[in-house]
Structure formats: C-alpha cells, structure tokens
Amino acid sequence: MGSNFPSKISRLNSPCSCSDCSPVVLASLVIGSFISITLGLRRKTGHITDVKCSKSRQIALRTLLRSQESRYAVESILARELRTTILSEADTGLTRELVSGCVRWRRLLDWLIARATNRREQNPIVQEILRLGLYQIFFLNRIPEHAIVDESVRLAKTWRCYAQSAFINAIMHRFLRERTKLNRDISELQEARPALGQSHPDWLFDAWEERWGREKTVRLMEWNNQPPPTYVRVNRLLTEPQRLVRRWQDEGVDTTPINHEWAEPDNLYRLRRHPPIESLASFREGCFYVQDPSTLLAVSMLNPQQGQTVLDLCAAPGGKTALIAEKINNRGLITALDRNETRLNLLRDNCSRLGITCVKIGKTDDRPLTKVNFDCVLADVPCSNTGVMRRRLDLRWRLAPREFSLLVNEQLKLLYRAANYTKPEGRLVYSTCSIEPDENEWLIKRFINENTEWELINEHTLHPLESHTDGAYAALLTRRT
Numbered sequence: 492m493g494s495n496f497p498s499k500i501s502r503l504n505s506p507c508s509c510s511d512c513s514p515v516v517l518a519s520l521v522i523g524s525f526i527s528i529t530l531g532l533r534r535k536t537g538h539i540t541d542v543k544c545s546k547s548r549q550i551a552l553r554t555l556l557r558s559q560e561s562r563y564a565v566e567s568i569l570a571r572e573l574r575t576t577i578l579s580e581a582d583t584g585l586t587r588e589l590v591s592g593c594v595r596w597r598r599l600l601d602w603l604i605a606r607a608t609n610r611r612e613q614n615p616i617v618q619e620i621l622r623l624g625l626y627q628i629f630f631l632n633r634i635p636e637h638a639i640v641d642e643s644v645r646l647a648k649t650w651r652c653y654a655q656s657a658f659i660n661a662i663m664h665r666f667l668r669e670r671t672k673l674n675r676d677i678s679e680l681q682e683a684r685p686a687l688g689q690s691h692p693d694w695l696f697d698a699w700e701e702r703w704g705r706e707k708t709v710r711l712m713e714w715n716n717q718p719p720p721t722y723v724r725v726n727r728l729l730t731e732p733q734r735l736v737r738r739w740q741d742e743g744v745d746t747t748p749i750n751h752e753w754a755e756p757d758n759l760y761r762l763r764r765h766p767p768i769e770s771l772a773s774f775r776e777g778c779f780y781v782q783d784p785s786t787l788l789a790v791s792m793l794n795p796q797q798g799q800t801v802l803d804l805c806a807a808p809g810g811k812t813a814l815i816a817e818k819i820n821n822r823g824l825i826t827a828l829d830r831n832e833t834r835l836n837l838l839r840d841n842c843s844r845l846g847i848t849c850v851k852i853g854k855t856d857d858r859p860l861t862k863v864n865f866d867c868v869l870a871d872v873p874c875s876n877t878g879v880m881r882r883r884l885d886l887r888w889r890l891a892p893r894e895f896s897l898l899v900n901e902q903l904k905l906l907y908r909a910a911n912y913t914k915p916e917g918r919l920v921y922s923t924c925s926i927e928p929d930e931n932e933w934l935i936k937r938f939i940n941e942n943t944e945w946e947l948i949n950e951h952t953l954h955p956l957e958s959h960t961d962g963a964y965a966a967l968l969t970r971r972t
Contacts, residue, residue: 556616614655629673719783721761789871793967815867827851828855895927
C-alpha cells in the first residue's frame, strides 16, 4: 500500500513514552536520510556507514535480545548500551535505526521468516539475527548486500551459533535473490491484511478500524512506523528564543520554528540536524527542554497565574512542571508529586538544570495531603500511551486489551484525588497521551455524571493525523460553588 511519508525523516527516537518524559535524547547526528517508496515498503536511503559496523550490529542484537527477556522498554535498554559504548555518530545512528526498525516491523519480519522456513521455530538469537538482516534488505538501501550477509554470519558466530551460520547465510542470499518478488508480496499483504502488513496487532487494528474506519487506521499505523522528529521548548526562565537560536547556530544545530495554537509563538523548535543533545552547552545550562508540542496542551488549558498554588499530581520527570514554572515566572508554589523515586530524581535534576525555584517535590502515597487546596491541579495520569506509539517502540507488542479496564480504574481514582485537592472555582486539568476515548472523554463524562457539582469547561483531543503531533487529550474542569 502506498504511504504518505514526508521526503525527509530523522532517525532520532525519543527514549520514553512521550518526548515530555525525556530528560535527554541520546541522539546521533542525522545524515541526509531520505525515504523512497518501493512496492509498498518505505526504504531509507542516504545512510552513510562503514561496511565493518559490527559493533553497531552487536549492540543492536544485544539490545533486542535483552528487551525480549525483560519488562523494560527497548529505548531505555538501548540508551544504557549507548552510554557505555564509544561509537561514531554514523554508527550510533545505524544502531538506533536497526533497533527501532526491527522492533516496529517485528511482525512483518517474522512473517517473512516464517514463509521462508516453513514456520519452523528458531533459536531466539537466530530469529533476531534474521530480523536484523531482513530489515537491512527491505528498508535500508545503502547497506551493501555482501555486508548484510557477512555481518549476519559474523553475528551468529560471535554468539556461538556456529551450526546455524550456514543456514543464516543461505537465508540471507535467498531473500536478496527474491527481494523484488517479496516486495510485491508485501505490497499485496498491506492491502489485504493491513495489521500484518503495517506490523500492528490485529486487536488494535480492529478497534481503531471500528472507531475511525479503514483508511484513517492505515494512515495511523503508517504514522506509528515513522521515526519521530525531535522537538524542544525554549526555557524562557533562562533565555529568549532569538538568543537561543543564535547560540544553536554556533553549536551546529539546525532548527525550524513550530507554531501551534496552544503554544506561545517562538517557543517550539524542531531539531533537524544536531550533535548529541547532552553534548550541547545550551542544553546543559538549561536553555531548552526536549518536549513534543502535544505535551504543552494540558498546561495551556490549566493556565496558571503568578502567585497561585499548583499541584502536579503525576509530575515526573518534569516537562509539564517546568512549563508551569515558566508560566508563573517562578512566582508561586508548585507541589510536584510522583510515585516513582527514580523518576523523581529526574524531576529534581530537570528542575535544577532549568532554573526552577518554585517547586516542592514529594513522593505520592495513598495518604491525603494535609488540608491543602490548590488554585490549579494537573492530573497527567498514566495511560496506554497509544498517542505516542511512534516514540514507544515496543508498546504495540506490550499492550493487551485487558489492560484498559485496569488503566481506567486507576485513572478515575487519580482524577477523584485531584478533584479533592482543587479549591472551589479552581481549575483542574485531566490529561493523557492516549487516543482511546475510554481513557479520555468517556472517563470525563462518567466523572461528571457521578459528581454533578463539577462542570466540564473545555476538552481537546489531538489526533496525530489531524494535529501532526503526538496524540494527547486534555479536559478542563471546575467545581461549582
């Protein structure tokens, strides 16, 4: 099936559920990455890399295997691997490309492998090596064919799969010989079985198709298979946009301003080309924060004012907390809570780096706060993250239908708690990065029906295909007096 992809893409992938939740994007320099449409597959060209990139493939294979064995997101596993390994910028980019591509396209790659092996179950290491090889064959134009074969065999031998190395060699040669025919088969598959052809679970495709129709659902799956751009927000507590743009130019950062109705002008930029973000002095000095435009919506609707008291109920790692602090110019008091101590440490680090002085940080527990009512309360609750699936590489494979009812119960519990902390006529914003109505507007309708003293002032859903951002939802409520 044809795809509506932009002519250029970035290989950068945020290592968290939404870019708001990323204190650092450990990204390499993007090197002229282009997409061509070839018989239904998006193949990336322009990737410049040495043939002998065995270290990149070793790290990619180790990351993929560890992600299968653990409950941790593949992004965090890859980030740890890259922090402890010295790679060139090009090799770092290749490593990220291989990991993200093999995870996103896992189901389609496995379909290809099963057809070629009569559905014989493979050793997990061999299966992952085959996925890596196939991803390079069908999606990366600039990897020489001999390098794909040779490096696949080397990986097998390095991981002591000596007996399977000849098998892997034969399979890679077979796919290379049959690539043109297989491209046609995949194009037909994407028409006949979109969930398989676009590498998504059937149950998720079925739910989305019932809600939005086939055409929109296919476009959403195509969106999820694109590497996400990197966006940043200027931290006006420490700098001004024009000054930061000049500084970026000196640092070798190529940017484009991004405007959305819920964000202040000149506040958001897309980073098109840049050195590793954590290497930038402008980042270390707190001049900007990595943040998708969609994450600004909830704070815009909350609209906190200087001198007010604000509660951020699920605050870590602090993207929305930092924006609230900027909105009130550090004049007021923000209570920022979260249950996860590791994420709270990220919140503390971010507040320190960004020059935030009006935040009191604490760990959430089930005990109520002591007789405190806030002017503004933000409940940015844990959710399914279906609005940020292009950033959460393995989310589609970890989600299960039964989890939604559990999530909704927890979300409703947090909303009730947030409501108890809101002053009469105060402002309460409930938000998610989900595009599922049962976590969003249906939950708010249920809350309003059960609590008639509360009034829905406004709600806003960002759908990726319409807003061209990550998906998000926010609802503004107030209590009648």
